[in-house]
Amino acid sequence: MAVNSDLVLTKLKSILSEENFDYATTVITYCETKSLVYNYIGMAEFRDALTHVKRGVNADDEQKIFSEFDSAFEHIRRAAVESMQFYVETKYLDLKRRLKSPFLFLFKAFYTTDWKDIKKTENDIKEFIICARDAKPKTEWQEAIGYFYKADEKIDSLNYIFPTGGEISRRSSKVLLLILMILLGGLIIFKPM
Numbered sequence: 001m002a003v004n005s006d007l008v009l010t011k012l013k014s015i016l017s018e019e020n021f022d023y024a025t026t027v028i029t030y031c032e033t034k035s036l037v038y039n040y041i042g043m044a045e046f047r048d049a050l051t052h053v054k055r056g057v058n059a060d061d062e063q064k065i066f067s068e069f070d071s072a073f074e075h076i077r078r079a080a081v082e083s084m085q086f087y088v089e090t091k092y093l094d095l096k097r098r099l100k101s102p103f104l105f106l107f108k109a110f111y112t113t114d115w116k117d118i119k120k121t122e123n124d125i126k127e128f129i130i131c132a133r134d135a136k137p138k139t140e141w142q143e144a145i146g147y148f149y150k151a152d153e154k155i156d157s158l159n160y161i162f163p164t165g166g167e168i169s170r171r172s173s174k175v176l177l178l179i180l181m182i183l184l185g186g187l188i189i190f191k192p193m
Helices: 006-015 018-035 040-058 062-099 104-110 115-135 141-161 165-189
Strands: none
Touching: 006 018, 006 040, 006 062, 018 040, 018 062, 018 141, 040 062, 062 115, 062 141, 115 141
């Protein structure tokens, strides 16, 4: 490092602390694990953060170093917040498509539930996303992630009621396998002598 300063090292440690860098990494891992999709948004922001750290380490002016480190922190913050927003809003859009399906009337005919509760849950999701978007550009970026996480939990609760096509196939396969096992068990037990 061109400038030997305890302030510079303290600033760098703050940016790369558990509270900032590790938290952002955990959020990105959560999004990748839940969506099973590589998170290009988060990785691009981390690349940009690392570029600013490198520039700061190689700078010889303390003001330039702090400016680069501030930019690195901003990219780390964005890596987490933008990743979580993209993950939650993509998942919500998928749910909205299913809720607006022309075949939903068939589901309503066979599924007994309080549709007011479903509408309330959907409104809660929207409210959490609005709160997250409001907190996102401010210093409360971790609070924004908390709102996105709450929205994700609510989306999961509705996804259980309105499963995706893949989930329906998985559930149907389990039922068919159970029926097959019962039939085979019956053949073994009651086999003709």
